Amino acid sequence: MSITLTEEPFDAGALLSDFTRGRTETGAVATFTGIARAEQGSTATLELEAYPGFTEAEIGRIAEQARARFGLDDLLILHRVGEIAPGEPIVFVATAAGHRRAAFEACDFLMDYLKSKAPFWKKEHGPGGARWIEPTDADHADRARWEQETDR
Amino acid sequence: MSITLTEEPFDAGALLSDFTRGRTETGAVATFTGIARAEQGSTATLELEAYPGFTEAEIGRIAEQARARFGLDDLLILHRVGEIAPGEPIVFVATAAGHRRAAFEACDFLMDYLKSKAPFWKKEHGPGGARWIEPTDADHADRARWEQETDR
Amino acid sequence: MARVLLFGPLRDLAGWRERTIEAGSLSALKAAIAAEDAALAEALDGPGVQVALDQALVRGDPKLAAGSEVAFLPPMSGG
């Protein structure tokens, strides 16, 4: 299980190659790569702030929940912090499991958490100035799906 | 949109690097990599047969459905045929969309189709001899989810 | 002369993957196969076996042209 914050641009493919290598007992690897959109040609730069130590620990708690809940063999989360240019990847999540449903659901679950509740503060620097961003209603709704499932 | 059958082993990470490069308007890339399991140490080899031309065309029909249904920017499917050793990847699917829910769902949908209905014939060569494999009940149930959703 | 292709378990049963067989229709083709391999002919009519003519699925008893490609597809296993 690997959880890392980085200030450097990264190549999602290189991470997937490393994550997949030598997994003879894992049947399924799902990944998600989130990319900073250019938002219809505006040249907004994202600035992402974390609380070093605390942020990794909080993500680690949720990652451990995901590992247990979905029976994962392994998982990897890499998240950019600092200044992120349009077109650059922001986040990469990979999950490994015996079967594809668990790998997909765990990846989806982790992304919903990361997008709505993880300890990051996000500022968008656009042509009209800078503004702090909060999770969208869709982000909150996505995350709530997993809580309803637990209630059943 | 790219649909390829290959007899050669492939590196899922290299495919993801190529697929992700230069996508400034795509916010989300989901992937799935299916790997031949060693099945608890048995050294089963898979033999996967396709009907060249027909198989790509059938997959292409479903890929076009997925593109339209989930509003994808792009998708890529690479599928091994021939002899596949334990630990080698069998299938790689990547989907690109504006937002993560569409990318995840399209990837999940395509895998359910590929695992249950795509024109392949699969033979497992194990220590006890060779046998042809049919989709599992779980594979059929996974695929049926998408049909129920259409009915709603 | 139709080019006949067998896939999956049908290929194992027949012991061949591809042959050319003289026949003007699908039913004539099956009759020609039955004349020399009754077990294979029965399997070709088995549950879930589909027929593709020139790479498109067909039903019924289509005519075959010279150079037609006829593929017998047993239930697909997925990848």
Place this chain on the structure above:
Amino acid sequence: MARVLLFGPLRDLAGWRERTIEAGSLSALKAAIAAEDAALAEALDGPGVQVALDQALVRGDPKLAAGSEVAFLPPMSGG
């Protein structure tokens, strides 16, 4: 002396990210801040602002030791 950290919009409002402030409890720390920046003090009590003491979330009015790290965390935006 507590090490005080501000994140996100709180940092922009205060004009600083990290300072050391003399205080024996969280309430004393907030009073010290209020004495020189009332707007910041009000924001620290704003909706959704959480407090972490030595990297663990806390409620109420914990005592602060020498070298305590106190972080004020405004609503998290996710990544």
